Amino acid sequence: MSTASITTKAGPPPSSASPSQPVLRRRGVNREGLEAGRRSTRTILWILLAVAMVLYGFPFLYLLFTSFKTPIDTIAVPPTILPREWTLENYTSALGRSGVVASFINSIQTAVISTLLSLVLAVPAAYGITRYKTPSGRVFIMAALVTRMVPPVAIGIPLASMMSSAGLADTPIALSIAHTTISLPLSIWLMSSFFESVPRDLEEAATVDGCSRLGALWRVVIPVVSGGIAVTAIFAFLASWNEFLFALLMTAIRSQTTPVVIANFQTQFGLDWGSMTALAAVYSIPVILLTLLLQRKIVAGMTLGAVKG
Amino acid sequence: MSTRNTISKLVTLGGLCTAVALVATGCGAGGPAPSSGGSGGSNSINVLVEAGGHAELTGVAEQCKKDAGVDVNFVELPYDGMFNRLSSEFSSGNVSFDVAALDSVWLPSFKDAVQPIDELFTDDVKKDIFPALVKEANVDGHFIGLPAWTNAEIILYRKDLFEDAKNKADFQAKYGYELAAPKTWKQYQDISEFFTKDGMYGTDVKGAVETEWLAHVLQAGSPMVLDKDNNVVIDNAAHKEALDFYVSLAKDAPSGAAQVDWAAAQNLFNQGKTAMTRFWAHAYRQIPADAPVAGKVGAAAMIGGSAGVAGVPGPWYLSVPKATKNTDAAKKFVKCAYDYNDKGIESKLGLASRISAFQKYQDQPGYESFKPLIETLNGQATATRPATAKWQQIVDTVLIPLLQKAVAGGDTSALLADAKNQIQDLLK
Incomplete structure (x- = not known):
């Protein structure tokens, strides 16, 4: 984003301002704009990261939840994400x-x-x-x-x-x-x-x-x-x-x-x-x-x- | 320097781990039991078995230890990897097992790698094993495997729905006969249609497995795919009739039939989504206790066609590799597996191969599937799959794609004609 465009969007400086103020204000606006841009970029990055986390993490979470399901729950049609009834039976059976x-x-x-x-x-x-x-x-x-x-x-x-x-x-x-x-x-x-x-x-x-x-x-x-x-x-x-x-x-x-x-x-x-x-x-x-x-x-x-x- | 220290610590730790691991490896500490496969002359044997069949042989192994003094170590492998493992070891001539439980479709492929066990097939033994299995165990004039357990598809149905008074009355009114376990395929179609409502389906259609369609082929009076001279007969009238019937059920089955396999069909039935299924008999005893259909399922024999009742048996055979050095102990174990065949019935899978073993349990509660299973296995048109080493390839590359296209609405005549050409090419 160019400085000029930011200045235009910010509008003209008030007439009572001293000669140095417009420059400072322009710089301030520039900083705010950059800051806002950074925040937006960061937000987008966080969203992308969250999506990636879900994509990578969901299969593992689903596996984890399934390991706590009862036998009939594991084959439910349609499948459920969370166990309807939590059990450690699968762990006992597998490790035994x-x-x-x-x-x-x-x-x-x-x-x-x-x-x-x-x-x-x-x-x-x-x-x-x-x-x-x-x-x-x-x-x-x-x-x-x-x-x-x-x-x-x-x-x-x-x-x-x-x-x-x-x-x-x-x-x-x-x-x-x-x-x-x-x-x-x-x-x-x-x-x-x-x-x-x-x-x-x-x-x-x-x-x-x-x-x-x-x-x-x-x-x-x-x-x-x-x-x-x-x-x-x-x-x-x-x-x-x-x-x-x-x-x-x-x-x-x-x-x-x-x-x-x-x-x-x-x-x-x-x-x-x-x-x-x-x-x-x-x-x-x-x-x-x-x-x-x-x-x-x-x-x-x-x-x-x-x-x- | 701290990084250097960390590296030094890691190297030391790594060295220690290696030393421990190597010592443990040398001592065989990582395994549950010492291997003796092919080591010769001992009474300890390794038995290679598909993971699902392990429990079937556990009771036999215990009894064999008592009676014949044979120690048995099981090598469990998943079904999908077992063929590769067997191929690898048989081709190297150096086997890690003394007995292998082989799927019936593998017998022709490994016939040259296993020993004849003709002496175990006495007249009494042959009388107590289903005729189709006795025939299948004999490859090129020699018996090369003794069936350890067998299975076949039967009809499983929702007894509670069939016995419901309203359903009975409605069915009677609509079709003009009493609602009961189907005895003809017409009845099966009617019942499927009747129960397909309110989010429920009358039956399933499995596009991803071939056995069920092949049973219909046998019922229609034709050998499946190949005749006794290995001519490809997949385009004959019986195959067409069977395929058309198979496809006709799709309207009363859950959508996506092309992808439905055994696991999917079993789930649908256990969840109460289908009123009937044609399924392997073992599934009757494996319905989870917390399933909505638990205690509400009935079993009936496979239905006959113009040629009579027919199913495709799914037996597993115990074979002794030629390369083993423990032939005597291995054969003793195979004999034990026959003598104590009913021990398998007490396992989770609950199957056997001897007729007398099934009969011993057929009237006991919980074993209601055995009478229909015996009837199906003794069916006049029941036959095992063609004895060709290319069978699995034919199934995977021709039959399954054919079925999937057929249930998706393909032209069955054209598909069968095309399949014939493909199979002929495979057999060249």
């Missing part, structure tokens, strides 16, 4: 089912191992690629994405056979390795963008102060990109935590993860919505806690590189 607790432990083991594997491999790989800009590095980072281009089912069955041949059938470590194939390529890409945002001068200064290259990486660069590492860790953790297909193909008794157990509530003979949603709600808790715990780091990671220059 054999194998559920073990599947939680398996999910945690698998996700933690997979996350650590991804970070241990992605951090040095991304650092090498960004700091030593070699042709092979560029080829590598492009090639890393190839696994993302192949449908998981195409590599799932061969991976399951390989793990079985390696004597790792039905172990969390086999599933963790499989999950790492999903998260590693994007972890490398994410970490590369974070390393790119760190000025080389920082490392050079550390080197001048007596650090080796690895020392500079460990003492200077990694602390700077810790937000990025948190983001990458969450991404890798979630990729493993929610993964279903590989878990379905590779696990049996010792390592079955919770997503498979949740899917087991849908059988050929019916769908136990109550228990399924109760277990899904419980399964969401660790991820929500992890996200809250690392929230500060995530925000830092998301803005990393935004003001580089």
